[in-house]
Amino acid sequence: MYERYLHHFNEKVPLTQEEWELIQNYLTLKKLRKRQYLLQEGDVCKLVAFVEKGALRLYNVSENGTEHIVLFAVEGQFMTDLYSTFSGEPSIYNIDAIEDSELVLITRTASDELRKLSPKYQEFAFLETSEAYIQLAKRMTSVISLSLEQRYQELITNYPNIVQRVPQHMIASYMGLTPETLSRVRKRMSNTK
Amino acid sequence: MYERYLHHFNEKVPLTQEEWELIQNYLTLKKLRKRQYLLQEGDVCKLVAFVEKGALRLYNVSENGTEHIVLFAVEGQFMTDLYSTFSGEPSIYNIDAIEDSELVLITRTASDELRKLSPKYQEFAFLETSEAYIQLAKRMTSVISLSLEQRYQELITNYPNIVQRVPQHMIASYMGLTPETLSRVRKRMSNTK
DNA sequence: TAATACCGTTGACTTTGGTCAACGGTTTTC
DNA sequence: GAAAACCGTTGACCAAAGTCAACGGTATTA
Numbered sequence: 001m002y003e004r005y006l007h008h009f010n011e012k013v014p015l016t017q018e019e020w021e022l023i024q025n026y027l028t029l030k031k032l033r034k035r036q037y038l039l040q041e042g043d044v045c046k047l048v049a050f051v052e053k054g055a056l057r058l059y060n061v062s063e064n065g066t067e068h069i070v071l072f073a074v075e076g077q078f079m080t081d082l083y084s085t086f087s088g089e090p091s092i093y094n095i096d097a098i099e100d101s102e103l104v105l106i107t108r109t110a111s112d113e114l115r116k117l118s119p120k121y122q123e124f125a126f127l128e129t130s131e132a133y134i135q136l137a138k139r140m141t142s143v144i145s146l147s148l149e150q151r152y153q154e155l156i157t158n159y160p161n162i163v164q165r166v167p168q169h170m171i172a173s174y175m176g177l178t179p180e181t182l183s184r185v186r187k188r189m190s191n192t193k
Numbered sequence: 194m195y196e197r198y199l200h201h202f203n204e205k206v207p208l209t210q211e212e213w214e215l216i217q218n219y220l221t222l223k224k225l226r227k228r229q230y231l232l233q234e235g236d237v238c239k240l241v242a243f244v245e246k247g248a249l250r251l252y253n254v255s256e257n258g259t260e261h262i263v264l265f266a267v268e269g270q271f272m273t274d275l276y277s278t279f280s281g282e283p284s285i286y287n288i289d290a291i292e293d294s295e296l297v298l299i300t301r302t303a304s305d306e307l308r309k310l311s312p313k314y315q316e317f318a319f320l321e322t323s324e325a326y327i328q329l330a331k332r333m334t335s336v337i338s339l340s341l342e343q344r345y346q347e348l349i350t351n352y353p354n355i356v357q358r359v360p361q362h363m364i365a366s367y368m369g370l371t372p373e374t375l376s377r378v379r380k381r382m383s384n385t386k
Numbered sequence: 387t388a389a390t391a392c393c394g395t396t397g398a399c400t401t402t403g404g405t406c407a408a409c410g411g412t413t414t415t416c
Numbered sequence: 417g418a419a420a421a422c423c424g425t426t427g428a429c430c431a432a433a434g435t436c437a438a439c440g441g442t443a444t445t446a
Contacts, residue, residue: 060334062338066338068337069337070330070337082330083327086323086327122315122319126308126319126322129322129323130279130322132326133275133322133325133326134275134276134279136326136329136333137263137264137275137276137329139333140263140329140332141253143333143369144261144262144369145259145261145369167423168423168424169422169423169424176336176338178403178404179423179424180403180404180424181402181403183424183425184425184426187425341432341433360392360394362392362393370434371433371434371435372395373394373395373396373433373435373436374433376394376396377395377396
């Protein structure tokens with residue numbers, strides 16, 4: 001347990017044994033079965049989750065009932081509704097498990113406390129937030145400037161086996177498309193290459 | 194000089210006079226005339242800019258020459274190519290001034306140093322990065338789930354006088370649309386309301 | 387101040403993506 | 417193990433956005 005989290009941490013900010021033991025006190029483990037919720041619309045998000053194993057999605061549901069996936073998180077990535085954790089306002093999103101998953105959780109308040117106690121954790125939190133921003137900015141760039149084919153190609157290189165793991169209609173939702181359109185994009189791509 | 198930066202800082206993380214003097218040593222001022230570049234494609238981005246006055250844009254140029262605006266920054270907001278500053282790789286973006294602007298600059302290396310020296314600055318950097326992420330996540334949500342009319346409406350509420358300040362074809366670019374389409378969206382909106 | 391470049395709008399047409407319905411092939415579930 | 421739900425694909429049609437060209441108005445600039 002915590003293997004991946006610790007490994008991930010050490011890669012960015014190397015830790016001594018004592019430092020890790022301090023940090024570990026603030027973490028908890030949680031297993032989530034496929035389709036189980038980590039966060040439901042209307043609740044305040046108080047947690048940040050790290051995916052040890054499995055996959056999560058963050059999505060909202062529009063008036064007509066359509067789901068819009070804003071984010072995926074697979075092994076080694078973090079997931080939270082950052083806005084809700086900061087503001088304390090109810091979330092407009094749902095977070096649930098796409099596969100059976102194992103998560104490392106830390107509450108927002110624990111994280112704040114730990115950031116004050118541990119300079120290494122502080123640095124780690126800063127780096128992770130920066131990286132999340134960078135990833136999102138990259139995606140925004142591709143959304144406004146690339147063709148659907150190029151965007152799908154990029155998705156595959158960013159999440160190499162997402163296609164095997166996640167149903168296609170969820171990928172369509174993540175790209176802001178209907179399932180039919182994504183199906184046709186894929187067909188076009190397999191024909192022309 | 195630095196008025197808005199200091200004010201912004203104090204709102205998030207209140208500073209003593211001595212703390213501010215330390216931080217100020219790491220900052221520099223820069224004026225940019227309209228159309229002047231802060232960053233050009235191919236150069237490594239080494240700076241983070243805070244907009245005291247004016248407006249900046251970050252954009253890339255696709256093969257056929259079309260500009261795609263990824264971000265605006267107006268008074269009180271930060272602008273940088275975070276990926277390039279972190280990785281040290283050449284930027285794929287340009288940053289230039291939409292209006293005559295006054296900026297507070299800090300280099301990436303100075304910022305790293307200052308984060309180690311000053312817990313308050315460390316905290317400020319963390320909060321600003323988090324806020325930038327939140328803003329981008331919100332925009333991503335609207336891109337994949339709202340109609341053009343709704344997205345334009347949201348843009349106006351987020352940047353209340355952007356329409357007065359920024360040429361319409363740049364707003365179209367920011368939304369990933371052609372100028373003609375944005376013009377028609379605006380017409381539809383003025384007709385129906 | 388005249389010439390020029392730029393900007394937003396509009397119209398006609400094309401291309402792209404969405405909608406709706408149907409189908410066969412899986413999984414789930416009871 | 418049968419029934420039901422789900423999933424990806426396809427076709428026909430429709431709606432939305434892009435393209436191209438033209439225009440008049442406004443800044444820029446010489």
